[in-house]
Amino acid sequence: MRDVEDLVKLYFRMGFTNKEILNLLAHHDRIVISIRTLKRLCKKLFLFRRKNQTDLEEIISFVEGELAGSGRLQGYRWLHLRAIRRGYVVSQEMMRMVIKMIDPEGVELRRARRLRRRQYSNRGPNALWHMDSYDKLKPYGIAINGCIDGFSRYVMWMEAYNTNSDPKVIADYFIATVARVGGCPERMRADPGTENSHVRDMQLFLRRNHSDHYASERSFVYGCSTANQRIESWWGILRKQAGQFWMDIFQTLRDDGHFSGDFLDKNLIQFCFLNLIQEELDEVVRTWNSHLIRPRRGQGTHRGRPILMFCMPQIYSSGEDKIKSVLPEEVAVCKEECTPKDQYPCDETIFELCALLIDENGWDAPVDAYHAAELYTLLRTEILENI
Structure with missing residues (x-):
């Protein structure tokens, strides 16, 4: 039963409906349960879509965190799914209202209409x-x-x-x-x-x-x-x-004079980002x-x-x-005819030099884009000053 509970929790967090979860369990995991059993498991695991809504302050904090990064480019449906995946209980409508309140300018920018593409059809997965x-x-x-x-x-x-x-x-x-x-x-x-x-x-x-x-x-x-x-x-x-x-x-780094496009700069970008x-x-x-x-x-x-x-x-x-x-x-x-990704994200010599500088200066490994940009400028300055 523990395996079933883990699967139900996984599929629920991925945003699937009850019907989709039952289909996945039956066809993918060879586990057949009734809708009643599924609802009982969801209740036992505290998996709710409408009940026990997450506190509004937590939702606002989550949205602000997402909008500080690449989430500022995303619509409310996408951020709603991200929130569900992370265990929040929130409706799409509430997510839409929070985003509109926090980022009204971004909402207007995302209203831009997209070009229509020619009709595409295919006969099934793995056909093309x-x-x-x-x-x-x-x-x-x-x-x-x-x-x-x-x-x-x-x-x-x-x-x-x-x-x-x-x-x-x-x-x-x-x-x-x-x-x-x-x-x-x-x-x-x-x-x-x-x-x-x-x-x-x-x-x-x-x-x-x-x-x-x-x-x-x-x-x-x-x-x-x-x-x-x-x-x-x-x-x-x-x-x-x-x-x-x-x-x-990256454009900000270039505009601020921290990126010239040469061998060193590209390898530092690769190392940090x-x-x-x-x-x-x-x-x-x-x-x-x-x-x-x-x-x-x-x-x-x-x-x-x-x-x-x-x-x-x-x-x-x-x-x-x-x-x-x-x-x-x-x-x-x-x-045998392939070349897998190397263990080093950049040139090996540059990697070892950066690792040495980080250790000597007690710098932390980057955890987000802004820390990575700060580390990039620190490493670049240190290396250029000692050439």
């Missing part, structure tokens, strides 16, 4: 993965690469590193995901950049002996980056939820994968949560899992 790189932070030494499932909009991977141009590094993201989900997609889509060449070769290798219509050469699709609709749309989400915040931090940015990406992805997508007229989208649409397409009449099985030895062969 969209892969691309995000270069907005690249001038500062941070490169992001990601992949999203076309049907469910479930984010397959989202990685921040010091490069997104090494094909062996990108290939490692791909093959690690293939190993994790137990197969490769029916098709992959990416732009013609050389960084995607290894992924193409591996996809064709893994699909060479399949007999479906998209087997072998048809299993990989090249196209211009701007037309890679699903991942390009997600980059817009990322920029609003986190990317713009980091761009503003890379792990924080990856943690932020992970949080954005977790929130996105569990949020509720609402259909829009004329866009051919399905109503549902990405994680449920990806893991349990059978609950959606139009979805059928298209994953293609692969042999473990084939995955192992591909893995």
Whole structure:
């Protein structure tokens, strides 16, 4: 029973409804319980959606903390889901009112209308993965690469590193995901950049002996980056939820004369910020994968949560899992041609020098963007003064 309670608590904190929790337990965990039992467990675990509302001062404090960082770019539904994940009991309407009271200017800015995109349709999860790189932070030494499932909009991977141009590094993201989900997609889509060449070769290798219509050469699709609709749309989400915040931090460092774009500055950015940015990406992805997508007229989208649409397409009449099985030895062969992320976020010599300076001066490791910016300027000043 303890395992069931842990799962119920996890799924509740992810914002799922009672019906969705029952579906997850039955289809994903092979645990069948009644709605009455689920409600009893929620009561026992003090999991309430309306009762025992969290004190308003706590909600205000939470919102202020979020708005001090990348949360200032997020709407009330997104912050509401974050609050639920952290154990607060608050309604969407209360969250909307608190945000409007604290950040009226931000609310007005988020009212800007978005461009309509052409209709997109797909036949099920793993029918088409969209892969691309995000270069907005690249001038500062941070490169992001990601992949999203076309049907469910479930984010397959989202990685921040010091490069997104090494094909062996990108290939490692791909093959690690293939190993994790137990197969490769029916098709992959990416732009013609050389960084995607290894992924193409591996996809064709893994699909060479399949007999479906998209087997072998048809299993990989090249196209211009701007037309890679699903991942390009997600980059817009990322920029609003986190990317713009980091761009503003780095632009401030540049404007204040603390960033020149040379080798040292980029490596210091990587040393101070890379792990924080990856943690932020992970949080954005977790929130996105569990949020509720609402259909829009004329866009051919399905109503549902990405994680449920990806893991349990059978609950959606139009979805059928298209994953293609692969042999473990084939995955192992591909893995030999990959380069995993290095243990050091930046150049090893710079890393060791920074670690030494931090130890000598008694500086603390950064816990947020502002502490990271302070550490960056301290390290930069110390190094430049002693060159």
